Amino acid sequence: MKKLINSPDDVVQESLRGMEAAHADILKVNYDPAYIVRADAPVKDKVGVISGGGSGHEPMHGGFVGRGMLDAACPGAVFTSPTPDQMEEATKAVSSGKGVLHIVKNYTGDVLNFETAADLCQAEGIEVEAVVVDDDVAVKDSLYTAGRRGVGTTVLMEKIVGAAAERGMSLKEVADLARKVNAQGRSMGMALTSCTVPSAGKPTFELGEGEIELGIGIHGEPGRERTSLKTARELVDYMGEAIFSDLPYKSGDDVIVMVNGMGGTPLIELYLLYAELERVAKARGITIKRRLVGNYITSLEMQGFSITALKCDNQMVQLWDDPVHTAGLRWGV
Amino acid sequence: MKKLINSPDDVVQESLRGMEAAHADILKVNYDPAYIVRADAPVKDKVGVISGGGSGHEPMHGGFVGRGMLDAACPGAVFTSPTPDQMEEATKAVSSGKGVLHIVKNYTGDVLNFETAADLCQAEGIEVEAVVVDDDVAVKDSLYTAGRRGVGTTVLMEKIVGAAAERGMSLKEVADLARKVNAQGRSMGMALTSCTVPSAGKPTFELGEGEIELGIGIHGEPGRERTSLKTARELVDYMGEAIFSDLPYKSGDDVIVMVNGMGGTPLIELYLLYAELERVAKARGITIKRRLVGNYITSLEMQGFSITALKCDNQMVQLWDDPVHTAGLRWGV
Amino acid sequence: MITLSQILAWITQLDTVYTENKAYLTELDSAIGDADHGINMARGFSAARKAMEETPPADIGAALKAVSMTLIKTVGGASGPLYGTVFLKASVTCMGQESIDEEGLERLLSEGFRGVQQRGKAQVGDKTMIDAWDPAVTALKEARASGGDVAAMLQAATAAAEAGRDATVPLVARKGRASYLGERSKGHQDPGATSTALLFAAARDTLS
């Protein structure tokens, strides 16, 4: 395993130290329990918005803490949901009396730990609403399974819902908006290479020179299907079809999209993929109103990408354009 | 070779299409000859600032085109200097009569091609000054060699000099400032893995599981030295020493630094490295006034990082803080 | 009769066992999960062991409660709350007790099982730790019903847990992270069922 680290056990903590040192104007870090919180938290008269999940997805979530987005983020061990004590303390740290929204990605661990945290917070008189993101069209959903994974829509939700909270909306309004974003957002990902969990010391899976994994999540887990290498055009055709036909999106719809690298994908490729996505959207009569192209929700050093599309209305676009000042996203300030 | 592309020959052009589509509010792309130019170019009464170089270093340079930074960028083939016709047309496109600055990285190809372009422009009555960046301390310099490579300082220079031009400074002032930034900036890089030039189809060099290259440039070329894997702490100690003792930087100096990923390095590692750099700077009594942590000047999908330090004064810090609105850097707008 | 010091030996043994099997459990989790189950279990039980050493508990209930709290705070992921619930529900059955008999053991483990079942909402056949828990607790009850002592009960439970673990191999996962793989989860042994079988084997080796 080749990584730019000191020891596998210290990666998360040492990376948090760097984040804190680099972004003192935006955020503070608490180490025990671990959470990243806005430098000016709690913000008076504002619904708190927090999220969390395993580390290894940077800039998500810590890179989205700041004005106009998250009030706090709880980083777990690499690819491992954080624990309820982190979420409880983070919730308290951002609570200003208007309630706190928990943005939870749909993984058994995340859901269970956030549930416990919500119980603990509610027992202490903090009103908590949890919204679960489950947008991954690669996962076949059913009553009897754990449902779909939460992936890229999380980033768009954190931006939009964070702006709504910043505008002073109530907990109920913010939570309803978050559910609407989840209902209208869809994602799919693929990998050219695996990644290596530092403590595991070797790649989670092995791919041959001509092989790719289609329908991966964000934890280095294998995808739904192993197949042969494809061109960017073929991949975006396939993934675009899977996403756009799932909601389904109709001709005339407006969307916010994200072409997201898995951490080891160079920007030159992401822009090339974005050009393909524009083509696919145009062919379906779908208008891309806003977009992100970059590494936003990653799996360590994995090479690959995901596409997220969010059917949007004017309000969502306005909230998207609202100022945001975080380590990972910044505009309007 | 596994890449998210259609065909090796079309990578640069297709990526430009995506960039143009994604950032229509910031930039326009001209395809023949290829250059990226501010959407509002030429800006009246402003020195034009352009740069260029091989593709594969994204977001540099195209991602730095926009208000407060570059007026235009000329992308060559992957890792190959662009040609004089690109530079000439880009210079004309941004010229508003106050002259144009060419920011050139010190590679034989870049220098020769920019020289030709400057001759062509001057023949057409456009005043051009060229500043050559040569900041790589890994290269032993001498009268008889090609000198040091231009690497990370280019990014800091483009920001600072771009702000100076935006403020209305004259060509001479802007060029002098650029030379000062170059004189006070130093960089060094290392690689955990090689990268693959799309048309070459295989990695430029091969590294064993326990090997790294120290003192690499930004073109996937081997470094000065192949050595064994080291911890983040050891690497930053070594590279920090090489950089800080080169200028030399003294106790009490202020610096702007960049911890830069080579394209395939995850952010979690870059923040960890930044924490180490803070430690090293502090131990030398050097104060980090501003910093960038991320993938800014890359070598395709290479895993590795570089450190850049720029000894700065108040004016440089103020120019650093000036508004910038590009695809790759954005604040204050 | 199971004493407090045996319970503490069990926790110590779990730390040892999960540390020894860290790479193995992580490898299983690589195939159908996210390559952290061994890391999670080792982190949790080494913290639990340390907690026992730092603040020696007064009774079995207190010990199990402390283990539960430690797991919940240090493991994360799915296994943190699930095993945390096991120990939490188990602790309620023996608060203030310095020793337990066969009936106490049955209550302790069946309450722990009921807890994880309710928490995770998985059924037998979903390819989770429940596939080891369910037959293990049934076998334990049967062993006691037919007059078995602690050793016999835990021997039967361990054998059943291991059989349940093996039976996960051909299944298609319907709960947890492996469920995202659909048909591709077939042919792999569930990491959580494996750690549960290890938990019973450690109990057999320390509580009998």
Add this chain to the structure above:
Amino acid sequence: MITLSQILAWITQLDTVYTENKAYLTELDSAIGDADHGINMARGFSAARKAMEETPPADIGAALKAVSMTLIKTVGGASGPLYGTVFLKASVTCMGQESIDEEGLERLLSEGFRGVQQRGKAQVGDKTMIDAWDPAVTALKEARASGGDVAAMLQAATAAAEAGRDATVPLVARKGRASYLGERSKGHQDPGATSTALLFAAARDTLS
């Protein structure tokens, strides 16, 4: 006598040769450069050949000038301006001429060489294409001085260029990208000296 159509055959042959040696030259450039020399040369000369076909030049000078302009516009890197200069300076020696003799050939190549030398400021021994150019032009002159015809001149030049190319192997680079490697550039053959040797061989095969 070398005719315009032979010059065009030379350009065509260079396209063929650099396309055939694209991987080889790129491989050499991987060891001590940035893995693009073969790609650059092939791109440039395929464009040059196309330019000749699209706008057939009226004379040798015009042909070489068009090649120069095409190389400058399509190659980039160090080799674009360097080979571009070779053809530009060469073209000046034979503007308006439809054929050249031995003397014309010598002027053409030695002016091209002088151009690249001035442009790149490299000396013999710096491990660049100059290490092939310099002995090649010297040998060419000697061959003519001792009464050799075009064939003899280009045969001698090619042999000298190839020897110069081989002599780059042990050198430490002092110019171009390989110079950044310092001592590590030793033991590798210079890509540009290799493409220059190919340029002379192609001349020998088409102009003799």
